[in-house]
Amino acid sequence: MTIIFHKVHGSGNTFYLHEEMPNIPYDWPLTAQKMCDPSNDNGADGLLIISQSTKADAKMRVYNADGSEASMCGNGLRCVARFVLTKLKQTKATIETMKAVLSVQQVDPIFKSIDTYSVEISPVSFELSSLPMMYDDNKRVMNSVIPEFASDIRFTAVSVPNPHLIGIVPIQYIEESQFQEQLATSFNIENEYFPDGVNVSFVHPVDESSIFVRTFERGVGFTNACGTAMTASALVSATINLVPFGDVTVYNPGGFVKCVIEQNGEHVHLSLIGNATFFATYSGELSDDGEFLCNSIILHEHEIKEYKELEHHSQLKIKDGWSRNENL
Numbered sequence: 001m002t003i004i005f006h007k008v009h010g011s012g013n014t015f016y017l018h019e020e021m022p023n024i025p026y027d028w029p030l031t032a033q034k035m036c037d038p039s040n041d042n043g044a045d046g047l048l049i050i051s052q053s054t055k056a057d058a059k060m061r062v063y064n065a066d067g068s069e070a071s072m073c074g075n076g077l078r079c080v081a082r083f084v085l086t087k088l089k090q091t092k093a094t095i096e097t098m099k100a101v102l103s104v105q106q107v108d109p110i111f112k113s114i115d116t117y118s119v120e121i122s123p124v125s126f127e128l129s130s131l132p133m134m135y136d137d138n139k140r141v142m143n144s145v146i147p148e149f150a151s152d153i154r155f156t157a158v159s160v161p162n163p164h165l166i167g168i169v170p171i172q173y174i175e176e177s178q179f180q181e182q183l184a185t186s187f188n189i190e191n192e193y194f195p196d197g198v199n200v201s202f203v204h205p206v207d208e209s210s211i212f213v214r215t216f217e218r219g220v221g222f223t224n225a226c227g228t229a230m231t232a233s234a235l236v237s238a239t240i241n242l243v244p245f246g247d248v249t250v251y252n253p254g255g256f257v258k259c260v261i262e263q264n265g266e267h268v269h270l271s272l273i274g275n276a277t278f279f280a281t282y283s284g285e286l287s288d289d290g291e292f293l294c295n296s297i298i299l300h301e302h303e304i305k306e307y308k309e310l311e312h313h314s315q316l317k318i319k320d321g322w323s324r325n326e327n328l
Ligand SMILES: N[C@@H](CCC[C@H](N)C(=O)O)C(=O)O
Pocket: 013, 045, 046, 062, 064, 069, 070, 071, 072, 073, 074, 075, 076, 162, 163, 199, 217, 218, 219, 220, 225, 226, 227, 228, 229
C-alpha cells in the first residue's frame, strides 16, 4: 500500500510527518528509529503522526529519533498545524496532544512570505515532580547554581509539559558545545537526577529582548532548534528579568522564532510563533520492520530557498547582537 511522508521543519528542527489512516497499524517507534536514524543522510529529529481526535480537530503524536514518545513538540506542532489547517481550509484549530488540547492558528509571516503559525504551549509547571527531577528535597529549581552540575551556570527546571533543564550560561559555553553535550548525555542515561531524561538548553542573551538557545534534546541529541525548549527558555529569561515579558525573539542554530510570554498572577500563557516549512513529499511503502521504500520524491525548492534567507538573516542578527553586547 502506498504511504506518504512529508519532510518538514520548524526552525531547522526536522521531522517526517504522516497522516495516519484509521485501523491501519504501523510500528511508529520502530519507523521513527529507522527513518530518523542520524547516521542516514536523510535522517530527521523525529516523526510526527497525525490522526483523528474525539476532542479536537486532530491529534498529534511525537516520536523522537530513538523511538521514544514525547508528550509535546513545539516546532512539530506548527508543522502539524499547517497540515491540518490546509486540509480543513481554516485559519484556527485545536490539536490534541498527549497531555492537553492546544490552540493553533496561522498568523502573519515572521519573515518575508514564509508560512507562519502560532501554537499554544501548555501546561507549564516548575514543580520538580512534573519533569520529574530529583534534587535533595527541593520542590523547585529556579535560577540556581547546582554545584554538582556547574559552578557558573544558573539552572531552572520546568515542564511544558515535556521536561526541560534551562541553563543561563556565559558565552564560552555557547562558543564550545562539549560541556553541554557531556552534561546532557549524562542526564539521558541512567542517572540520579532525571529518571525519564531531560532536554537540556543553554541560553545566552543577544540583546535587550532576544536570547540565543541551543538544545540537546532527549532521544535525539543536538538539534537546530527545540520549540518547547525555546518557549521555556523565553519564560525563564522573562521571569529572571533577562528580557521583558511579552514578545521575545529566540535565535537558535537553525533560525529564529518569536515567543509570547504572558503572565497573570500565577497563570502563564505561552505562544510559540515561527515557520512551518514543507521541503519534500515522499511516497512509497512501509515494511513491517519500519523500513520505508521510497518510490517518488517531490522537492519543494521554493520553500527551501525562502528559508535559507531567514537562516542567513538570523545569523547576521546574532553576530550583530553579540558584537554590541560583548560584556553580556
Ligand atoms: N523538538 C521538540 C521536542 C521533541 C521532544 C523532546 N525531544 C522530548 O523528548 O521531550 C520541540 O520542538 O519542542
